[in-house]
Amino acid sequence: MSAPAVARRSLALPDRRTRIVAFLVLAVLLLIGVVVAGTVAQDAARTTHLDAVSQGPSAAHWFGTDRLGRDMLARTLVGLRLSLVVGTTAALASAVIAVVLATVSVTVGRWAETAVNWLVDFFLALPHLVLLILLAFALGGGTQAVIIAVAITHWPTLTRVLQAQARQVVASEYVASSRALGTSGFALARGHLLPHLLPHFVVGTALMFPHAILHEAALSFLGLGIDPSQPAIGILLSDSMKVLSAGMWWLAVLPGVCLLVMVKLVDSIGENLRSVIDPRSYHL
Amino acid sequence: MTDTLRGAGLWFAYHRDWVLRDVSIQVSPGEIVGLWGPSGCGKSTLARLLTGRLRPARGTVSMPAGRGRARSAQLVLQQADQSVNPRWKIGRILAEAAPDPAPVLDSGLVFPDWLGSFPHELSGGELQRVNLARALLCRPLFVVADEITASLDAITQVQIWRIILDGAARGDYGVLAVSHDMPLLDAVASRILAMEDLTARRGVLPGPDVRHDEA
Numbered sequence: 001m002s003a004p005a006v007a008r009r010s011l012a013l014p015d016r017r018t019r020i021v022a023f024l025v026l027a028v029l030l031l032i033g034v035v036v037a038g039t040v041a042q043d044a045a046r047t048t049h050l051d052a053v054s055q056g057p058s059a060a061h062w063f064g065t066d067r068l069g070r071d072m073l074a075r076t077l078v079g080l081r082l083s084l085v086v087g088t089t090a091a092l093a094s095a096v097i098a099v100v101l102a103t104v105s106v107t108v109g110r111w112a113e114t115a116v117n118w119l120v121d122f123f124l125a126l127p128h129l130v131l132l133i134l135l136a137f138a139l140g141g142g143t144q145a146v147i148i149a150v151a152i153t154h155w156p157t158l159t160r161v162l163q164a165q166a167r168q169v170v171a172s173e174y175v176a177s178s179r180a181l182g183t184s185g186f187a188l189a190r191g192h193l194l195p196h197l198l199p200h201f202v203v204g205t206a207l208m209f210p211h212a213i214l215h216e217a218a219l220s221f222l223g224l225g226i227d228p229s230q231p232a233i234g235i236l237l238s239d240s241m242k243v244l245s246a247g248m249w250w251l252a253v254l255p256g257v258c259l260l261v262m263v264k265l266v267d268s269i270g271e272n273l274r275s276v277i278d279p280r281s282y283h284l
Numbered sequence: 285m286t287d288t289l290r291g292a293g294l295w296f297a298y299h300r301d302w303v304l305r306d307v308s309i310q311v312s313p314g315e316i317v318g319l320w321g322p323s324g325c326g327k328s329t330l331a332r333l334l335t336g337r338l339r340p341a342r343g344t345v346s347m348p349a350g351r352g353r354a355r356s357a358q359l360v361l362q363q364a365d366q367s368v369n370p371r372w373k374i375g376r377i378l379a380e381a382a383p384d385p386a387p388v389l390d391s392g393l394v395f396p397d398w399l400g401s402f403p404h405e406l407s408g409g410e411l412q413r414v415n416l417a418r419a420l421l422c423r424p425l426f427v428v429a430d431e432i433t434a435s436l437d438a439i440t441q442v443q444i445w446r447i448i449l450d451g452a453a454r455g456d457y458g459v460l461a462v463s464h465d466m467p468l469l470d471a472v473a474s475r476i477l478a479m480e481d482l483t484a485r486r487g488v489l490p491g492p493d494v495r496h497d498e499a
Contacts, residue, residue, distance in 0.1 A: 172366065173361060173363065173366040173367045174366065174367055174368050174369045176337050177359075177367050177368075177418070177419075178369075178380060180335060180336065180337065180354065180355045180358060180359065181353070181354045181355075181358075181380055181381050181418070181422055182350070182352065182353025182354040182355070182422070183353075183380060191369075191372075191380075192369055195371055196371070
């Protein structure tokens with residue numbers, strides 16, 4: 001390539017795909033930063049400063065302090081880290097359930113498809129939050145219970161999407177050819193079906209993530225989720241309610257906004273990932 | 285177990301319209317049979333029934349036992365691009381039929397440098413060769429070729445049919461060549477069947493046979 005061509009190329013704006021990939025890398029780095037900061041801030045989040053109780057945002061404490069003088073920035077970071085951990089685990093578990101059910105429904109037989117459809121309809125018909133609360137309560141609360149409850153309630157829509165994709169593959173001529181060559185059902189699922197579902201699985205997980213985070217916060221806010229001694233965002237918000245009328249707005253607003261920003265960030269990661277992996281957008 | 289490929293008294297309907305009414309057909313080992321008929325007369329449906337891709341509503345298909353896990357009658361379709369997984373390289377596509385692609389490389393049907401390519405990197409004719417090669421690699425007793433060269437240029441057509449006929453001449457397999465192209469069938473087949481002659485209950489067909497005029 002000649003020198004002027006190189007120069008012209010570097011001056012031009014990067015194309016859409018490059019911009020999206022750059023955004024994805026930055027966003028993921030930011031999330032990793034939150035996890036690292038949340039880990040580093042563990043001690044600071046628990047240290048009480050009785051000489052600086054219930055103070056508003058300042059240079060020393062950017063997010064202010066609570067009634068025990070604990071630094072709210074540190075508590076928010078720890079809370080966000082916890083949300084990320086819970087969100088990742090729950091969304092992944094949920095997406096795995098969806099892939100398994102979608103694969104079974106198209107490979108095993110007519111009755112399996114009917115059973116999976118019935119199950120999806122059943123879970124979609126139940127009010128989401130009620131089911132979540134019941135499950136979290138039945139499982140005895142705590143981080144584990146929140147993860148399980150969110151995982152159990154979030155797979156139906158993704159199952160639908162994956163089922164549609166899987167049906168398309170199973171009905172294709174190349175799967176028919178493969179069957180005629182004597183390929184077993186298991187080999188068909190592994191060789192033809194699962195690789196085709198993988199991009200939808202990744203995007204589905206990323207898009208389920210914000211739901212999982214918000215539901216974790218909701219459950220913790222209601223006292224059914226994470227142990228109250230842990231600084232989860234839902235617990236921070238719940239605690240702040242008691243003193244909101246005293247004018248301590250920073251206890252609710254700053255952690256709340258941080259949660260919102262993170263949810264939006266993860267959501268846009270999912271959306272952008274989808275436009276890179278699967279340009280023919282689908283509804284989830 | 286029979287050694288001929290046979291369909292007897294086959295009925296088949298898509299939704300509520302009968303496409304095949306009491307159709308019978310037989311291909312002997314090593315024989316090259318042409319199946320001719322205008323478009324929409326049910327040739328492809330019959331080809332699918334004979335290779336086990338569709339089940340007849342009534343009637344029976346009998347296929348000899350295969351040499352391995354694969355069915356002994358292999359269908360090759362005109363749409364080569366839909367017949368292969370677009371995410372698989374050619375080498376993997378062929379490996380699904382047999383671990384060693386040597387026979388199709390030796391016969392010149394497939395070239396070694398294609399093995400590392402993806403289907404979209406090959407031309408239509410090249411991909412059809414791969415599609416056919418996969419069917420031949422599992423050593424079938426019958427090859428049902430449904431319009432396999434209909435969208436290819438004359439030279440590729442000749443090349444592909446020469447390879448198929450070489451194998452049939454060696455006695456490797458019988459061929460059912462499905463086409464609307466009578467000159468082609470004349471050139472390759474030892475016996476040509478017209479779709480309409482296979483249907484026993486012609487009286488059941490509604491009204492005058494319009495498709496007859498089209499042909």
